[in-house]
Amino acid sequence: MGQIQLKQVTKSFGDVQVIPPLDLTIEDGEFTVFVGPSGCGKSTLLRLIAGLEDITTGHIEIDGTDATALVPAKRGLAMVFQSYALYPHMTVRKNIAFPLRMAKMDQAEIDKRVEGAASVLNLTDYLDRRPGQLSGGQRQRVAIGRAIVREPSAFLFDEPLSNLDAALRVGMRMEISELHKKLDTTMIYVTHDQVEAMTMADKIVVLQAGVIEQVGSPLELYRAPRNLFVAGFIGSPKMNLINGAEAGKHDATTIGIRPEHIDVVQSDGKWQGTVGVAEHLGSDTFFHIHNTGLAETLTVRAIGDVSLRHGDTIHLNPRLDEIHRFDAQGLRIA
Amino acid sequence: MARAVTPRRKLINTGFAWAIGLLIFFPILWTILTSFKTEAQAIASPPIFLNFDWTLENYGVVMERSNYARFLWNSIIIAGGSTILGLIIAVPAAWSMAFVPSRRTKDILLWMLSTKMLPAVGVLYPIYLLFIQMGLLDSRAGLVIVMMLINLPIIIWMLYTYFREIPVEILEAARMDGATLREEVLYILTPMAIPGIASTMLLNFILAWNEAFWTLNLTAVDAAPLTAFIASYSSPEGLFFAKLSAASTMAIAPILILGWFSQKQLVRGLTFGAVK
Amino acid sequence: MATKASRSAARLMMAPAVVLLLGWMLVPLIMTLWFSFRTYLPLRGGDQGWTGFDNYVRFVTSSAFWPAVQTTLIIVVGVLIITVVLGVLLAMLLDQPMWGQGVVRILVIAPFFVMPTVSALVWKNMFMDPVNGLFAHLWRFFGAEPVSWLSDAAMPSIIMIVSWQWLPFATLILLTAIQSLDSEQLEAAEMDGAPKLKQFYYIILPHLGRAITIVILIQTIFLLAIFAEIFVTTGGAFGTRTLSYLIFQRVLESQNVGLGSAGGVYAIILANIVAIFLMRIVGKNLDN
Numbered sequence: 001m002g003q004i005q006l007k008q009v010t011k012s013f014g015d016v017q018v019i020p021p022l023d024l025t026i027e028d029g030e031f032t033v034f035v036g037p038s039g040c041g042k043s044t045l046l047r048l049i050a051g052l053e054d055i056t057t058g059h060i061e062i063d064g065t066d067a068t069a070l071v072p073a074k075r076g077l078a079m080v081f082q083s084y085a086l087y088p089h090m091t092v093r094k095n096i097a098f099p100l101r102m103a104k105m106d107q108a109e110i111d112k113r114v115e116g117a118a119s120v121l122n123l124t125d126y127l128d129r130r131p132g133q134l135s136g137g138q139r140q141r142v143a144i145g146r147a148i149v150r151e152p153s154a155f156l157f158d159e160p161l162s163n164l165d166a167a168l169r170v171g172m173r174m175e176i177s178e179l180h181k182k183l184d185t186t187m188i189y190v191t192h193d194q195v196e197a198m199t200m201a202d203k204i205v206v207l208q209a210g211v212i213e214q215v216g217s218p219l220e221l222y223r224a225p226r227n228l229f230v231a232g233f234i235g236s237p238k239m240n241l242i243n244g245a246e247a248g249k250h251d252a253t254t255i256g257i258r259p260e261h262i263d264v265v266q267s268d269g270k271w272q273g274t275v276g277v278a279e280h281l282g283s284d285t286f287f288h289i290h291n292t293g294l295a296e297t298l299t300v301r302a303i304g305d306v307s308l309r310h311g312d313t314i315h316l317n318p319r320l321d322e323i324h325r326f327d328a329q330g331l332r333i334a
Numbered sequence: 335m336a337r338a339v340t341p342r343r344k345l346i347n348t349g350f351a352w353a354i355g356l357l358i359f360f361p362i363l364w365t366i367l368t369s370f371k372t373e374a375q376a377i378a379s380p381p382i383f384l385n386f387d388w389t390l391e392n393y394g395v396v397m398e399r400s401n402y403a404r405f406l407w408n409s410i411i412i413a414g415g416s417t418i419l420g421l422i423i424a425v426p427a428a429w430s431m432a433f434v435p436s437r438r439t440k441d442i443l444l445w446m447l448s449t450k451m452l453p454a455v456g457v458l459y460p461i462y463l464l465f466i467q468m469g470l471l472d473s474r475a476g477l478v479i480v481m482m483l484i485n486l487p488i489i490i491w492m493l494y495t496y497f498r499e500i501p502v503e504i505l506e507a508a509r510m511d512g513a514t515l516r517e518e519v520l521y522i523l524t525p526m527a528i529p530g531i532a533s534t535m536l537l538n539f540i541l542a543w544n545e546a547f548w549t550l551n552l553t554a555v556d557a558a559p560l561t562a563f564i565a566s567y568s569s570p571e572g573l574f575f576a577k578l579s580a581a582s583t584m585a586i587a588p589i590l591i592l593g594w595f596s597q598k599q600l601v602r603g604l605t606f607g608a609v610k
Numbered sequence: 611m612a613t614k615a616s617r618s619a620a621r622l623m624m625a626p627a628v629v630l631l632l633g634w635m636l637v638p639l640i641m642t643l644w645f646s647f648r649t650y651l652p653l654r655g656g657d658q659g660w661t662g663f664d665n666y667v668r669f670v671t672s673s674a675f676w677p678a679v680q681t682t683l684i685i686v687v688g689v690l691i692i693t694v695v696l697g698v699l700l701a702m703l704l705d706q707p708m709w710g711q712g713v714v715r716i717l718v719i720a721p722f723f724v725m726p727t728v729s730a731l732v733w734k735n736m737f738m739d740p741v742n743g744l745f746a747h748l749w750r751f752f753g754a755e756p757v758s759w760l761s762d763a764a765m766p767s768i769i770m771i772v773s774w775q776w777l778p779f780a781t782l783i784l785l786t787a788i789q790s791l792d793s794e795q796l797e798a799a800e801m802d803g804a805p806k807l808k809q810f811y812y813i814i815l816p817h818l819g820r821a822i823t824i825v826i827l828i829q830t831i832f833l834l835a836i837f838a839e840i841f842v843t844t845g846g847a848f849g850t851r852t853l854s855y856l857i858f859q860r861v862l863e864s865q866n867v868g869l870g871s872a873g874g875v876y877a878i879i880l881a882n883i884v885a886i887f888l889m890r891i892v893g894k895n896l897d898n
Contacts, residue, residue: 052506054613071615073512085507089525098521099511146511339707348708354700355717358777362720364744365732377742380751423630426623434620442628444889449635451885453835455854456874457638459645459861464637483634490627515619544725546838551862561838564727568842575736582728593723594716601786604779605824 002063002153002186003028004049009058011044011210018044019210021058026154026188026203028063031180034190035197036207036233042190043158045207049188050156051075063153073102078147079156082163084139086131086146092118093127096145103150117145120179137168144179154186161196173199194234198222206230228330231256237286237301239324242294252325252333259286259301261322264308269315273298275308289314362586369393369579376575392580400563402584409559409585411474412549413542416481417489417535423482424489425531429519431490432497433505443494446487454484454547465552474557477549481542488604489538496530497523536596537604543589560585639878645871653865665872669860677849678856681765685852686833688769689776690826696773697780697825698818702810704781705788715785722778726838733771734760734843764848771839776832780825787821788814820891827888834881853877 004026011019019041026032034042047053049060051072059068067075078099086095096117100110118124121141131139140160147155157176161169177200180187191197197204198218206213206221206229214226218234225231231239239256247255262271264287273292278285285306289298300316308314325333339347356363367384368376375386396402431439461480462471470476500523508522524531546561553562564585567578593600646665649658669675704715721729737744738759746756759767791814799809835854844850846859857877861870 050510052509052613071613072506072509073514077510079507079510081503081507083501083503085501085503087504087508087522087526089528098508098513102512102514102517146507150511344707344709347703347706348710351703351706351708351714352710354703355714358774359717359720361729361732361737361774362724364736365728368736379742379747381744381747423626427627430620430624434616436617436620440893442624444893446627446631447892448882448885448889449631451831451881451888452635452639453854453874453877453881455835455837455857455861456878456881457642458858458874459867459870460638460641462862463641483630486627486631515616540723544723546726546841547835550727550838550841551858561725561727564725564731565838565842567731573735573739573742575742578731578735582732586724586728589723589725590720593719597715597719597782600722601783604828605783 004154004186004188005059005061005064006045006049007059007061009048009060010056011041011048011053012056017056017210019048022210022212024205024212024215026186028186029184031177031187031189031200031202032205033197033201033203034188034205034207035192035194036213038192040207041210042192042207044210046079046156046158046188046190050077050079076153077156078150078152078154079158080140080143080147080160082159084131084143084160084163086139086142088131091128091130092123092134092142092145095131095142096123096149099146099150113149114145117149120148120182121145136164137172140164140172141175144176148179148183152185154188157187157189159191160189161191162193176200195236198234204234206233224332225256225324226332228254228256228326231324231326231332237299240295240298244294246294247325250323250325253328254326254330256324256326257318257322259299261319262298262300263317263319264300264302264306265315265317267315269317271298271316271318273314273316275310275312275314278308278310287314289316292316362590365579365582367579368575369583371576371579373574373576376579392576393584396577396581396584400566400581402563402581405558405560405563406584408474408553408557409543409561412477412481412557412559413539415474415478416485416542417538419478420482420486420489420538421531421535424486424493425519425524428490428493428497429523432494432500433502443491446490450484450487458551461548462551471552472554472557477552477557477559480548480552481545484545484548485538485541488541489534492534492537493527493530496527496534499530500526533596536592537600540589540593540596642871642874642878645867646875648868650867650871651865652867661868665868666875669869669872669876674851674856678851678853681850682834682852682854684765685769685772685836686830688765689772689833690829692769692773693776693780693829694822694825696777697784698815698822700777700781701784701788702814704785718781719778721774722776722782724775726775726836727842729775730771730839730842733767733774738767760843761848764844764850768839768843768850771843772833772836775839776829779829783825784818784821787818791817824888824891827884827891830884831881831888834877834884853880 006022006024008021008023009019010017010021022045034045036042044053048055051067051070055068059066061067062075062077087098090098093114096114097110100113114127115124118127121144123138123141123145126134126138131142134142143160160176161172164172173196189196189200201218203215204218204221205215208229214221214230221230221234225234228241232241235258237259239258240262241254241256243254247253271292271294273289276288276290276297278287283304285302285304287300287302287308289300290296292298298316300314327333369392370388370390371382371386372389372391375382431443465471465476468476470479504526505518505522508518513521544561549559549561550565553559564581567581647660647662649661649664650656651658700718704711704718708714735743740746740756740758743756743759745759749756757763795813796809799813804812836852837854837858840846840850840852840855846855851859853873854877857870857873860866860873
């Protein structure tokens with residue numbers, strides 16, 4: 001079990017309210033990702049759920065019982081920290097066993113669970129080492145091991161991959177997703193990286209300045225961003241946002257179109273401009289296009305390796321049915 | 335980065351530095367050497383540097399005559415006791431200020447330091463009077479308390495600077511793992527801070543060992559530590575150089591050794607972290 | 611950044627230290643203030659009631675006061691000048707590449723660990739004794755008349771003993787500060803064509819500024835309170851009676867607690883003036 005409900009939760013530090021009243025339900029077994037730019041309150045929100053910070057007003061319910069006043073240890077949640085927060089003076093075995101020792105579990109059961117977690121996480125050979133002797137990825141696994149042995153009702157991840165290098169990050173992303181499938185336990189995952197959010201989440205919560213901008217599955221967010229912020233935040237490279245006359249043609253203040261929804265054509269495109277920087281990724285090419293009269297820069301994806309050079313004129317055709325329209329308040333027009 | 339220098343330059347540096355180092359160290363060296371001389375050789379003219387009949391006789395005499403063991407024991411109890419007591423009080427306080435800082439933390443820390451600046455002589459009589467009334471005069475317990483109090487700000491301050499280097503996330507992880515506050519401090523914070531705690535203890539021990547205002551003024555016989563033992567050599571025994579030297583050597587040797595281990599931490603402790 | 615529970619735990623855990631230090635500060639302070647306004651002679655009639663500011667006036671107007679202030683200032687300033695100047699030079703020397711740096715460092719630091727009564731006594735007898743002291747031998751060797759250091763040149767002798775004790779402290783702190791100087795700065799200055807002396811004046815000295823200030827402030831506080839060195843050597847005679855020692859004598863030797871307490875209040879005020887500057891620096895350091 002692991003259903004978590006936030007009811008009218010607020011948080012203030014002194015006179016500054018960092019989270020205005022907020023409602024959110026995280027269903028049992030769901031992989032929920034809190035995503036947003038740094039300082040958006042996503043980590044604070046996670047810490048409120050963990051109990052590491054007091055909420056100022058409102059209630060937190062875990063599995064239907066009020067957990068607002070419970071200390072972190074009593075909430076039945078496990079957390080994986082950004083810095084891994086391993087105990088440097090303990091071996092891997094002792095690190096993983098620590099929560100069980102605190103729960104006064106008997107030694108035989110502790111050993112069994114630690115061995116079990118170690119084999120799941122490929123740590124068996126490292127059990128008697130100290131964290132200082134491990135690589136970043138191994139430390140990350142130890143931190144996860146320490147979380148899973150407790151069999152918590154939910155896992156909290158606070159930007160767990162941000163200290164790893166790019167290649168390792170992709171691997172760990174898979175492992176965590178895999179772990180979620182295997183354990184089928186609620187996971188709440190905080191990140192500023194929308195790629196992580198898109199690839200891992202069942203449900204994404206986009207936050208800005210402590211306010212939930214949109215909640216939905218990755219594809220819902222991609223296909224129907226509720227407002228300009230979500231439109232700009234989800235998707236990589238960013239959605240192109242166009243104001244002015246061109247938007248007016250679509251009865252909107254702003255229109256948005258993703259780079260992958262603009263086709264490069266030989267001639268007679270609806271739009272045209274000059275090629276600036278081209279990023280060749282092999283499978284795709286991203287062109288940054290200037291002088292379109294629409295926006296400062298337009299980003300366009302072309303499939304495969306297209307040979308247009310800096311300064312060349314490029315012709316473009318937007319797919320009209322993929323255009324997102326936003327009103328003066330920045331809200332989506334259905 | 336070490337700058338590369340010519341061997342000649344390095345040789346000059348070395349010679350110069352060693353000469354000055356030995357000059358500064360000389361009084362201590364001389365004391366140690368003299369402690370192994372006979373009284374006659376100790377005052378011989380011209381002075382004998384190394385070529386004397388080495389003897390341990392002085393040590394024997396000093397120990398026998400002045401009940402050295404009791405003074406030593408008092409010093410150990412006072413310095414050790416005040417250090418341990420201070421640590422017990424300081425660890426929780428330093429934990430609070432390092433990990434749960436509030437707007438007042440800085441003021442409290444500075445205020446604590448300011449109590450260290452209070453000139454002892456300004457409060458000598460009140461303390462003297464209170465000690466008489468509480469029956470603490472010339473008692474080890476009384477001196478343990480006073481030493482603990484005068485060094486408490488330094489202990490708290492040093493521990494605070496060490497604790498601040500421990501990431502809060504690790505303590506939060508322990509909290510998430512179900513550790514109570516006591517378990518968090520006992521199993522996580524303390525083991526991680528052992529090096530810092532050890533050097534704090536060392537410095538505090540040294541300071542308490544060498545303190546020579548309260549130990550001279552609040553003790554007479556029973557609780558008198560080595561500072562008082564040496565002061566009693568002021569006259570006329572002080573003229574017996576070899577015995578004075580033996581007594582002095584015994585009083586400073588343990589601390590010299592401890593002190594050499596703690597030179598690095600010394601800077602931090604004595605400047606309240608302002609010079610690192 | 612914490613929960614209410616941990617904040618209240620923190621208050622609880624801080625309480626013993628705060629209460630103890632508060633008591634340690636306030637109780638004697640209030641008693642000293644109280645006594646300073648009373649005629650209190652424990653051996654000659656005890657507490658004889660209020661006298662207003664009489665003790666304060668008497669302390670300042672007594673013939674011993676100004677000489678004591680002067681003595682205190684000379685010792686503090688003398689020791690500061692010696693230790694800071696030699697400390698800077700020594701720190702720079704120790705920072706140079708050499709063989710056996712660690713050992714030299716240990717030799718230089720050693721005096722700091724010698725208990726004050728020992729160093730005072732060793733200097734007094736084994737070095738400064740006019741008959742058998744090492745200096746007397748040295749003087750005789752050069753055909754000079756040995757000097758009775760602690761009676762004929764008491765102040766310079768005390769200043770030299772105390773300087774010997776505190777030079778290691780200054781050196782150690784200044785050395786730490788020098789080592790934190792980025793050597794690229796000096797290399798850049800060298801590239802810019804600055805001669806050694808200018809490098810010292812424009813780069814090393816400013817870099818040491820803060821450390822020097824701290825050395826001065828901390829030493830001042832300790833030097834204002836030196837006791838054992840005088841107690842063991844001259845007992846305050848031969849013009850070496852400092853303000854601290856004067857107060858000590860008033861309180862414990864002549865048992866005039868009221869008068870001594872008034873002196874104590876002056877000493878506290880004096881120390882606080884120095885302490886305020888030190889606190890400013892330490893406090894600033896706390897912010898970053």
